[in-house]
Every structure is written in structure tokens, then in C-alpha cells.
Amino acid sequence: MNASVLTTGTVVENSQIEGSYLTDGYTIRSWLLTTDHKRIALLYLGAITIFFFIGGIAAALVRFNLIVPEGLLGSAEAYNRLFTMHGVVMVWFFLVPAVPVTLGNFLIPLMLGARDLAFPRLNLFSWYLFMLGGAVTLWALFAGGLDTGWTFYTPLSTMYSNSHVVLAAVGIFISGFSSIATGLNFIVSIHRLRAPGMTWYRMPVFLWSLYSLSVLLVLATPVLAITLLLLVMERVFHVGVFDPAIGGDPLLFQHLFWFYSHPAVYMMILPGFGVVSEIIPAFSRKRIFGYKFVVWASVSIAVISFFVWGHHMFVAGISLYSAVLFSILSYLVAVPSAIKIFNWLGTMHKGYIHFDAPMLYALGFIGLFTIGGLTGLWVAALAADVHLTQTYFVVAHFHYIMVGGMVSAFFGGLHFWWPKITGRMYPEMWARIAALIMFIGFNLTFFPQFILGYLGMPRRYYAYSPDFQVLNVLSSAGATILAAAYLLPLGYLLWSLMYGERAPANPWGATGLEWQTSSPPPTVNFIETPVVTEAPYNYPRPESIAKQHV
Amino acid sequence: MSAQIWPLLRCWLLLLLLGGIEIALSYLPLGRALRPLLMIPAGLMIIAVAVGFMEIRRGSVLMRAFALGALFWLLILLGLGSADPLTRTDYPVSGVQVK
């Protein structure tokens, strides 16, 4: 049952690579000056893949160092620069952009039934800003890097660090404007470019998630911008608002920084929620359970995420009263996330489940995100946080969400929409193997870190007590498995571009407007503007499938 | 055309008036803690610009939603962000030279 009716024109069943956006211009100019959201999505995909591998190499070196208690790299300074590089690249140049700029850019107009985003030239400009910011940041990192951690705390960053703080801050500042432009484009597009008949409650959950994400992008990122500016001013002029010697407050930096960075972590995960919310109904052949709860949960997460930033500062010296307030609010923000988990489980219940690779990634997401989310509650408790903060417990907590959750969701989404984007099917068996290896490698890498943190191993230390070695070795071993799991998709996805089976318009039999156009789509997305007449996820009732399906 | 000009002129005069009031109020001997109340006339002037020159009431619901949203989040930043310094206990530090 389709969720839309095309007024004229046919749903093209066979792949149409020859007449698609991919072949609409072969010159470099047609790619670098494109305003087609689909091509821009691919430009971004190339960029974030490179950043992912740079951040990953930094992580590999970090884990390599931690194999022996004295630190295999032999240098605390080098170690500091490596974990900073890992954090900076992964946060700002992979996790925050990943799903929105690739899958979001590609799919939002398609899911809306529109021909492009509201501001296509702004979209292209945002890519250039991203590349410029990335280039400047990479220059900072390769010129020697910085040792402040991705969190840039003062006064180390402003007064004492002997590293490329200003350059890195400038790079991140520039890339922030890319985020703001993207978020603005998404919000305006979702409000203004919906196809006839597409009411808010007929939109797929992915659009609600990206909308919520975009609210975070446009409202939080400007605060990061001013914070970085103030930091650079202080570093350059040796006097600033964070300087206690003149009555300034180093905690002001942390408040401003986390006002952005806490919503930033929700920026990273909300698109993941959206992807999983598309995959699970498709591979359970069942409409999403509790649609309104799911979509309003995304919106509530976006709103409440702005109220909890102080939980990163419990032991920094903030007042007890504000700490209690932030702790309570942090418990509140967990509720909508938990609601979603139950919605996904409810969707699968009595569904007809297919364990294709996207579904494996989505299932992994549910498990790993749940662990990550629950452990967040532990550190949100003031008394527990006194012991757990700045230990590996926190590191494991956020990696369970970011890597176990978000990266799994990204790979899941990439596989799910790969046929739509490229017109090719990827090799299913290899994809399933990679998903399983990723799950195993991930848990081996990060579960020991919960224990390490609980036992007291501090984070960001290049050397540690010998008692912790076994767990560290397990973690580093896991990291090599994880690395293999990331390299596999790089291999077979690239292979599929040339030798993969041609994909039909709707290989998964999923609902959604994007599946009603050819794989890959033509430049204008739809030959005729679709008209939406039905609710989303309009899968037939499970009972009728069980009888039909062979 | 004059039907369009008059409202704009009125708004301009209102702004000058409010500005004058704001300056006059600043000469009152308000205590240090109360001085920030001078932001109230400033707030009124901002509303006047938004309504009179930016025509926020003529715009769509969406534009108003964005403006109000921005204001709401600004208040969260300033309000929740001030919660910490306003409730901190300052312990006296001895033997430290503050420049």
C-alpha cells in the first residue's frame, strides 16, 4: 500500500541511473557548483567519511597508547593532542553533521514531496563553510594540534596551553555557521515545502527528528560561536571575561560551552532516533507504535536538552542549588528517550521481522543506546557523579550513545537508503557480517571502560595504574575489531557502486515518498508533485501478511 | 501612501519618547541592584521596533513563533545560566592579591 498517489507519471520500478541526478552533468563544475540537495549530500558524505577516518586513526593511537600502563607512545603531550584531535574531529566534523548533512540533505525534500530544500544555494554554501572550517581545523591539528581536550576549558585554553588553540577555535567557529545554515534550511523547508496533503502528522518520524535537531542547530550553535570568540579574544589579548585575576569567571566559559555542547549531544543522537524510527517499521512490516508519542518525544528532547547543561559541571564549583536543579532536569530529559525505546519495541511486537543489515544496526542501536542512556542517569545523580565524573565511566557512557547508538544508526541508515541514493544494492551477507562484527567489537571496546571508570581510572590520562591493564588491553583489542568493522563497509559499499545489483525504486517495500520515485531519483525528485492522502507507515495489518508471504 | 507613513512616523516618535524616558530614569538614584530595571524601557523600545518597523504582527504565525522562541531561549540562557552565580556561596579567600 503506498503512502502517496502520483497524479500522473509512473512509479519507475527499474533503476534509472542513466536518467538520474547522478548523470545530470559529469563535469567537476556540475558537482562543485551544484545546488541539487542530492549532490550536496554526496559531497558531504565524502567529506565526513574522511573526517571519520581521521578521528578514527586518532582513536586507534589513543587505544594503542593505553595497552601498557606507562603509555606506549611515551609522551603525555602527544597523548593529550591525540585525544583532543579525536574529540574535536569526531564531534564537530563527524557526529554533529553525519546524518543531517548526508541522509538529511538527501531525503528531506524527497520525504516532503518537494523538489529541493527552501534555500539550495545556502545549502551549497554550507558545504563550503564546512570544508573551510574543516580545513582550518585540520591545519591546526596537523600543525601540532592542541592539548586542551575538545572541551577547551579555561584557563588552560586561554592562558597556559602552548598549542594551536586559536586556529582550531577559528575552524570550529566557521563550521558552526555551516550547521546553522543547514538547520535553518531544514526548518524552513519542513514548514514551507510539504507536498499537498502532507500534514504534520503524515510526515515520517525522520522529518520530525530532523526538525527537532535543526532547532538545536540554530539555537545552540550561535552560543558556541560567541564562546569561541570570547575564548580567542582572551587568548590573543591575555585578558578576558573568563580570567579570575580580574574578577572573571572560568565557570562562565563552562556554562556557555555546555549550553551549546549539551544540546550538541542531542544533535548527534536525534537523527539516529529518526533513522531507527524508519528502519524498524520497514523491517517489521508494521506501522510505528504510538506515532504521536514518538514525534512529540523528539520535540520534547530538543526542548528539554537546553535545560540540563549544568550536569557537566557538578564538581566544577557551581552552586549546590543549581546542581540539584540541573540534576532533576537531566532525569526529566531521559523520559522521552525511554518512551521511544518502548515505541520501537511495540512496533516490532507481532511484526514480521526481517534481519537485513539495516535492521541489525537498528537492533544494535536499541540495545546499546539503552545501556548508554541508563548509565547517563547514573552520572546525572549528584552523589554518584562525584565518584564517576572524569573517569572512564563517563567515557563509556557517551561512547555507548555516540558510537553504539549514533554510528550504528548512521550505518543502518546508509545501508537502508543506499539503494535509493546510488541505485545499487550492497552485498547483504557482507553487510550483516560487518554489523555483527561492529556490535561485538564495540562492546569489547567499551564495556570494560564502565568497569574501569567504576574502579576509578581517570579519563584523559596517558598512563594508569597497572591494576587496570587487563581491562585496557581488552578495550584496545576491541578497538581493532571495531576498526575492521568500519573498514568492511567502506570496501563493499564502494564495490557495490560498480558491481552491485541494480536497485528498484522500492527494494524494501517500505512506505514513504522517497520510495515512490526511482532509484536513484531524477534531479527534480518527482516527475509530478505527489499528493499525500494517507497516514505514514501504512503497512497492511500483520495478520494479512502472514497469510500472503511465502 | 500617507496611510503607510503615519504609523511609521508614530512609531519613530514613540521610540524617541521611550528613549528619553529611559535616559531620564537613569538619573534616578536607584541602588546598584535595581539599575538593571532600566532594561524595561529598552524592552519596550525593542517591542516597538519589532511591531512598528519589522511588522511582526502582520507576518505569519511562523515568524512570530520564531521571534518568541528566540526570546524564550534567550531567557533560558540568561535565567538558568544566572542560577549558578546568584546562588553560589562565596567563601572568603585569605592571602590572595586581587589586582
Place this chain on the structure above:
Amino acid sequence: MSSTVYHDFQYASPSHQAETAAVGMWLFLATEVLFFGGLLLSWIYARHFNQLGFDAGAHETKLWIGTLNTGILITSSFVYALGLAFIRVGNVRRLIQCCVVTLLLGLVFLALKFGLEWRNDFANHLFPAASDFKIIGAAQGGAKLFFLFYFIATGLHGVHMLVGVGLLLWIIWRAQRRQFCALYHTPVHAVGLYWSFVDIVWLTLYPLIYLVGSR
């Protein structure tokens, strides 16, 4: 100016696109509110912890320049809004005149602020990074914080004014090429929103800098 107004292919009509552009500008202005908002938080912190020194710094500001500049900006917003009203009835000539007046007012503001006031402040040793900062003693820290806020805030505001000046020149240039008419003048509207917003930022900074510190 031809009588046909076009629209991009993802829009249903020219008015759909025009309204979307205005919506987009309002959203952009919302981001700017948060940008300056971080700066406002730093004002709150600095003043809260250093009231004496902060106000000592405020004492050194030149009220007459700030007040004159406030009047100039308010008037410039008025004049631009007038220009928008004129192009709505198709009067391109008046639009250009209004934009030119707005531009001149903006340039006067910048001249007063940076050519006169800032130069004065530097001459009076009020730049906080200078080794011979004017205010000494217990109030020095707070005064430095005040002037940090002052220079950064007015500097950023000035950058936004410069962008506004650039946008005004662009509007004038396009208007002279008869690219605007009663049916189409979306950029004029959008730039007007931006210009009024920069005015609003100044209306916020003015009392924080010139009035709140005890006189």
C-alpha cells in the same frame, strides 16, 4: 522591470517564495539573538561579581555619543521602513532615496562609534589589554571586564552594521537596475528585517553600557 515574477522550482508561487524568504530571515535573526545572548550572559556574570569596578568602568563612557547614536539608528530604521512602504506601492525612486539616507545614517553611526568614541577610549587608556589601563586599585578588574564587554559588544555590533551597509549598497544597486517593483521586493523586506534587528541589538547594548552603571 518586466511584469513577470518568477519563482524557483521547489516553490508553488512567487508569494510562496517571498514569504518563505521572510520566514528564513526571521529564523536567522533568532540565531543572532542567541549569539548576542551569550555576550549578555557574560555581562551578567561580570557585573554580578564585580559591581564596584564594573560601574567604575561604566562611568568612563560618553553618554552623549551613545545617545546620539541611538537616535541615529532609530531614525535609520524608520527611514528604511519608509523605503519599504514606498516600494510596496512601486515607487523605486523614493526607495533608493530612503536607502541612501539609511546608508548615510549608518555611516555616521560608524564614524561616531569607531572614529570618535573608540579613538577617544584608546587615548584615555581604556583598552583593557593595555598596560597603562586608566583605572587602578580594587576597581581595576571590574573596570577591565566592563571594557572587555564594551569593546567586544560594540565591535561585534559594528561588524553587523558593516554587513548591513553592504546589504544596503546591494539593495540600492539592484533598485537602480529596476529589479524591484510593487510585485517583487523580497530582498528589500529581508534586508529591512536585518537592519531593524541590528537596531534592536543596539537598543539592548545602549542601556547596558551607558545607563546601568551608576552615574
